[in-house]
Amino acid sequence: MANLVAPQPGPEGFPRAVALPPDKLEAAHRELVERFGPGRVLTDFRDRMAYAYDATGEKYPPDAVVFPLSTEDVADAVRIAARHGLPVIARGGGTNISGGTIPVTGGLCLAMNRMDRILAIDTENHTATVQPGLRNLALQEALRPHGFFFAPDPSSHRVSTVGGNAGENAGGPHCLKYGVTVNHVLGLTVVLADGEVVRLGGPEQDRPGYDLVSLLVGSEGTLGVITELVVRILPLPPVVRTLLAIFDDLEVAMQTVSDIIAARVVPATMELLDRGTIEVVERYARAGYPEDAEAVLLIEVDGPEESVADELARVEAVCRRNGVRELRVAKTEAEREALWLGRRAAYGAAGRLSAHVWTQDVTVPRDRLVEMLRTVQAIGRKYGIRLINVAHAGDGNLHPLVAYDPQDADEIRRMKAADQEILAACVALGGSISGEHGIGIDKLPNLELQLGPDLLGLMWSVRQAFDPALRLNPGKAVAAPRRNV
Amino acid sequence: MANLVAPQPGPEGFPRAVALPPDKLEAAHRELVERFGPGRVLTDFRDRMAYAYDATGEKYPPDAVVFPLSTEDVADAVRIAARHGLPVIARGGGTNISGGTIPVTGGLCLAMNRMDRILAIDTENHTATVQPGLRNLALQEALRPHGFFFAPDPSSHRVSTVGGNAGENAGGPHCLKYGVTVNHVLGLTVVLADGEVVRLGGPEQDRPGYDLVSLLVGSEGTLGVITELVVRILPLPPVVRTLLAIFDDLEVAMQTVSDIIAARVVPATMELLDRGTIEVVERYARAGYPEDAEAVLLIEVDGPEESVADELARVEAVCRRNGVRELRVAKTEAEREALWLGRRAAYGAAGRLSAHVWTQDVTVPRDRLVEMLRTVQAIGRKYGIRLINVAHAGDGNLHPLVAYDPQDADEIRRMKAADQEILAACVALGGSISGEHGIGIDKLPNLELQLGPDLLGLMWSVRQAFDPALRLNPGKAVAAPRRNV
Structure with a gap:
């Protein structure tokens, strides 16, 4: 729970954050401004505070902020930071919720947002070459006229960047079928800690020597600063069909997820909302989900028309055999959007319950997801916290959303205890304490x-x-x- | 060219191979026999010579061979080797053709073949847990009754092991659609250099911390010894259709590969044989390929029946539009096998041309493959060597097969020069000097x-x-x- 865990850089082997003495900080600022000009360096405290936090909540201001435009800019900034003993924190959209971009020890923040160009779209070889500050949605919009898409689709895609997606190895609803970000990054240009520039991988499948591309993806900027990415792009599926399946029983809903996969259908998404989520979503977003349902599944199948029709029929048959209460298949794009509304509104609706929302992110083997979900619900009741659940059910990836009041010390204490029990239960079920949101400062104490x-x-x-x-x-x-x- | 390049461990930072003095070797042998029993240790020189080489050709005998049965056996063997200052070389089927398993500095060979059990097949979560000595084909045969397969399909699949496939990050014809081995390994149990045992990854998509699974895959046993693998298994496609497309022009054949992908079809395989290969194959294997064709493409599409029919129609349309001379679609499994015969016979047929065959393995961006192939043909002519070409054309992965006489010093000299030119041309075209056969000792000098x-x-x-x-x-x-x- 990032906003509750004080970073403790000392014990983990990091130099504890020590503010540079004013004259030394002044010297570092001067060198940065000389190299980048005053328009691309922030040194004022109030400006720096805008880069002190991400979606996680903690605040630690960097000592300076630079806006690089090129790999060479990044290399020079890293070298200047090294000379002045400053840590280096690369930052994209700052949407991550594990604290991956919070400058907990101060340092030089590299705000990558102006490195947002698409350098090449190669429809022949199914690759795109982009700068890391490009927003995920901007890439999708540029690819669409070519008939392609980039598979990782984190919920933050309007704001989060391709570089940030790579840094956190982001997932998203579609990673059930298409895999997480590491499966879609083919090559990287990286500035190393000493300012050296290396190119890792490339458009080919095989990478001579060690696979450092996969090592860098998900490393949260701790091994190097990504300054360019070659990513895999995929042809847009000709047909997408979306279906909402409404269940009176959570176990039956999860069994349906397993049965669909057992029926050899791999839908593009299988999102699950539990009863608590449905109630909250309906209260605030009115997506039309029935409030007395125990669970809904939002299932999407995509591909060529013939196979989609076949897969949709098989999904419907499994749902009916398992006693689904109701099936709603979107017939138009507007109806599809309406079905997604409830899922997309979950986080915002949870935010109506209290001042803050904390999103947990755990993954268990798919056949343990019901058990995990029941355990999380029980832990929530035990500690009297307001907790709803959404899941990328096909992946076994569960997001408990906890609404809380940061002023309520007792609630915070109960949340912390509940959170630790959730993580322990996840590990006990053979799961992973991080599904797709990274380690950051949040999960580090439990790693x-x-x-x-x-x-x-x-x-x-x-x-x-x-x-x-x-x-x-x-x-x-x-x-x-x-x-x- | 592995059988021509003398390993030079000194300059690359390795301790040069120094045979242990007889009394020290004797002490190491004694400790191994004490731990594993005489039936699981080879110390006799003639026995050790059987583990001195792989499919590459060089011969350097190990100092001893042990047959582990468990992770604990491997850990103990690694610790004994450490105490006696012996290098450790893990070996599966020994089919690799880059010299990855040749004990060039001597040491303890861990022959993993008896660790060949399938520990679990989990059709619910689409994973299998296996020991590394399991042969690729044995895994496929065990999966088939469950309706699943393991995607990596190197040509050596009858003999090569899953652990070896992971060590070399093996490919195969189907990696066009399904990706190479790293895309199918989810978790590893690994014995580290000091005998510690770690578990990396697992069935979940996300791996907290750094992605060491992908780092280990393709590392050729240099970072640890794999003792257990969790691999992804895929549902067998309901329908597979195979087509042979015969072309009078190599450029047109390659353009067809690109056009098929541009038409949004990703076949399971697109194998290309050039004229030289067709001639040789026909002379020795009689697959029925027309000897005067400039190129043939062996294309396979798989998936649900409806989409396969549609994809096959689109592939045929592209071929016709490009002026294919003839299309042969297999109507039965026997006809499918017949079409594959020519492709599978290429290596054996090349072996009829001379005493030895050397397989090169280079990858270029797909749209440079014709250029690369023409360059290789020209280099072959320039140096007067007997060279034919097969390619995983969809991946841009080219395998020039060179038939040569190891007794002919002049031919060897010309081969060496040609090989170096091929690698340089590959790098110049933005390619990778290793497609799917690894680095081993063969590519190390050019890395x-x-x-x-x-x-x-x-x-x-x-x-x-x-x-x-x-x-x-x-x-x-x-x-x-x-x-x-």
Whole structure:
């Protein structure tokens, strides 16, 4: 729970944040302004505060903000930061909810938003080459006239950037069928901790030597700063059909998810909303979901017309065999949008319940999802917290949304206890404490619970190999194992 | 060209192979026999020679061979090797053709073939858990009754193992549609250089912390020894249709490959054979390919019946529009096998041309494949070597097959020169000097040509992070950059 966990950079092997003495900070600012001009450097405290937080909630201002326009800019900024002993934090849309872009130890924030160009769209080889600050939705909009799309579709796609999607290895509803971001990044240009520029991978499937592309994706800027990406693009499916299946029983809804996959259909999405979510969504967004349903599944199938018709028929047959209360198939794009409204409104509707919403992100094997969901509901009741659940059910990826009042110390205490129980239950079910939102500062204290000290130590040694001085995004992604400190 | 390049472990940062003095070797053998029993240790020179080579041709005997049955066996063997200063080389089927399993510095060979069990087939979650010594074909045969398959299908699938496929990040004809091995490995159990056991990844899509699974896949046993794999399994496509397209013009054949992909069809395979290959194949295997054709494409589409029919029609339309000479669509499984016969016979038929065959493995962007193929043909003529070409055309992955006489020093010299020109041409076209056969000892001297010293240095530091003493499969996969030595 990021907004509750104070970052503790010391114990994990990072130099504790020490503000630079004013004269040294002044010298760093001066060198940055000399190199980039005053228009591309922020040094004023109030300006820097705008880069102190992301969607997670914590606030730690950077010592300076630079807006690079090119790989060379980034390399120079990294070198200047090194000379002045400043950590380096690359930042895209700042939409992540694990604290991956919060400058917990201060440092130089590289605001990548102006590096937002599409350098090439290669429909022949099914790739696009883009700068990291390009927004996910802007890429989708540029690809659509060519008949292509970029598969990762995090809910933040209007704001989040392709570089940020790669940094956090973002998912989204469609990753059930298409996989997460790492499956769609083919090549990277990266500025390393010492300012060296390397190109990793490329349009080919095979990567000679070690697969550093996959290592960089999801590393939250701790191994290098991504300055260019070659991503896989996919032909838009000719046909998309969307269906809402309404169930009187949560177990039956989840069994239906499994039965659909057992029937050899891999829908593009299978989103599940539990009763609490339906009630809240209906109260605030009026999507037309029946408030007394125990669960709804939002299922989308896509592909060529013939196979979509066949798959939709098989999905409907499985739902009926399992005793679905009602099936609604969208006949128009407007109807499709209406069906999605409830799912999309969940986060906002939860926000109406209290001042803040905390989104947890856990994944369990698909056949344990009901158990996990029941456990989360029970934990919520036990601690008396307001908790609703949405899930990328096909992936076993559950997002409990917790509405809370940050002024209520007792509620915070109960939330923290509930959160820790949720993570422990997830690990006990063979799950992963991070589904698609990354580790950041939020999951870092629990990473050893997930990985154990040996594996964490191995990751730590990889980090040290890339960044011996530990200046790239300190306090995120991977920590030193406690037993070795 | 592995059988021509003498391994030079010294300059790349590895301890040069020094045979253990007889008394020390004796002590190592004694400890291995004590732990594993005489039936699971080979120490006799003639026995060890059977593990001195792989399909590449070089021969360097290991100091001992052990047959582990479990992760614990591997961990103990690795610890014993460490105590006696022996390198460790894990070996599966020994089918690789880049020298990845040749003990060039001696050491302890871990023959993984007896770790060949299927531990679980989970049709619910679409995963299988297997030991690394399981043969690829044995896995396919076990999956078929469940209606599933494992996508990587290297030509060596009858002999090569799943662990070896992962170690080399193997491809195969079907990786056009399904991706290479790294896309199908979800979790690994790995014994590290010091004998520690770690579990990486698992059935979930997201991997908290760094993605070490993808890093291990393709690392040729240099970062750890894989002792268990969780792999993705896919539902068998209900329908497979196979088509042979015969062309009078190589450029037209390759344009057809691009046009098919531009027509939004992603066939399961698009294999190309050039005229030289067709002639050789017909002379020795009589697959019924017309000997005067300039190229044939072997195209397979798979999926649900409705979409396959549609895709096949679109493939045929593109071929006709491009002026294909003849289309042959298999109507029965026997006809399908007959069409594949020519492709499968290429390597064997090339073997009839001379005593040995060397297979090169280069990948270029798909739209440069014709250029690459013409260049290779011209290089072959320039040096007067016998060279035929098969390609996974959809991937831009080209396999020049060179038939040669290992006794003919002049031919060897010309081959070496031709090979170096082929690799340089590949890099110049923006390609990769290894498509799917790995780096091993064969490509190691040219890896810096591909990656440059900075990137190679980065990979080297990752290797050192995993294995500071450089005892895991020395002389393979990644070398120290020369400029740093």
